[in-house]
Amino acid sequence: MIVVTGATGNVGRPLVAALADRRAGEVVAVSRSVAPQPAGVRHLVADLADPQSLRPAFEGAEALFLHDGGAGGQGRRAAEILASAKAGGVRRVVLLSSLGVVTRPDSASHGGVMRATEEAVRASGLEWTVLRPGAFTSNAFGWAESVRSRRTIEAPFGDVGLPLVDPADIAEVAAVALCEDGHAGQAYELTGPGLTTPREQAAVFGELLGEPVEFVEQTEEQARAQLLHLMPEPVVDTTLAILGAPTPAERRISPDVEKLLGRPARPFADWAQRSLPAFR
Numbered sequence: 001m002i003v004v005t006g007a008t009g010n011v012g013r014p015l016v017a018a019l020a021d022r023r024a025g026e027v028v029a030v031s032r033s034v035a036p037q038p039a040g041v042r043h044l045v046a047d048l049a050d051p052q053s054l055r056p057a058f059e060g061a062e063a064l065f066l067h068d069g070g071a072g073g074q075g076r077r078a079a080e081i082l083a084s085a086k087a088g089g090v091r092r093v094v095l096l097s098s099l100g101v102v103t104r105p106d107s108a109s110h111g112g113v114m115r116a117t118e119e120a121v122r123a124s125g126l127e128w129t130v131l132r133p134g135a136f137t138s139n140a141f142g143w144a145e146s147v148r149s150r151r152t153i154e155a156p157f158g159d160v161g162l163p164l165v166d167p168a169d170i171a172e173v174a175a176v177a178l179c180e181d182g183h184a185g186q187a188y189e190l191t192g193p194g195l196t197t198p199r200e201q202a203a204v205f206g207e208l209l210g211e212p213v214e215f216v217e218q219t220e221e222q223a224r225a226q227l228l229h230l231m232p233e234p235v236v237d238t239t240l241a242i243l244g245a246p247t248p249a250e251r252r253i254s255p256d257v258e259k260l261l262g263r264p265a266r267p268f269a270d271w272a273q274r275s276l277p278a279f280r
Helices: 012-022 051-058 075-088 108-122 137-150 167-179 198-209 220-227 233-244 256-261 268-274
Strands: 002-004 027-031 042-045 063-066 092-096 127-133 152-155 186-190 214-217
Touching: 002 012, 012 027, 012 167, 027 051, 051 075, 063 075, 063 167, 075 108, 092 108, 092 167, 108 127, 127 167, 137 152, 137 198, 137 268, 152 198, 167 186, 167 256, 167 268, 186 256, 198 214, 198 268, 220 233
Parallel strands: 002 027, 002 063, 027 042, 063 092, 092 127, 127 186, 152 214
Antiparallel strands: none
């Protein structure tokens, strides 16, 4: 039995579907609210911030996909979740971490929080695998309303590219690590197949929609003011640093997706095509 936390998220949802397609035994999808699941998947309402609520999911389970350790990935709470999982029979855990653990180790928001969770996973006594994705293609959902209503995309640093990774690729890698041997003690960096800029993303949507999508470049100050409505200031500072001045490690195209899946990572256009209904 495999337990998937964060089962309604950008990675959890395709992971549950991938495990169901694999016929990987019983799958328990865990989320904070009720949501439709593939046939044969059992759903459990629970909250990572309340480790006790997860105990029923772990009874008889063998593997766990841990979304973030609960409450922002605090190491202490992650350790409690992992101890409960081990007591229930779990022997393998796959952690969704962040590339920021490597590229922004001094950032509490992008590196420090997830580093504490990684440490808890390593100390758990379970067979562990860590996934460290970079920026998600699905972050583009933040532009859905402006594309639908005005056919515009507003963003800073229009010509700075990052190797955006498709959450579906992360999910497929997670399924491999959960179901197959040979991945214990490994940390995989997951990226897309090439660098994609915000301006290029706008052009992709224009081509798919059959009409121009205008790219409007924000100043850093404009972007900061907008982001402060969505996240704390330290997170905004690090996010803008990654978007505007990514390190070589943040621009590096990792071979890990292709190595594990036997095919190239999906490009941004593939995700945009699948997600187009949200932008029409």
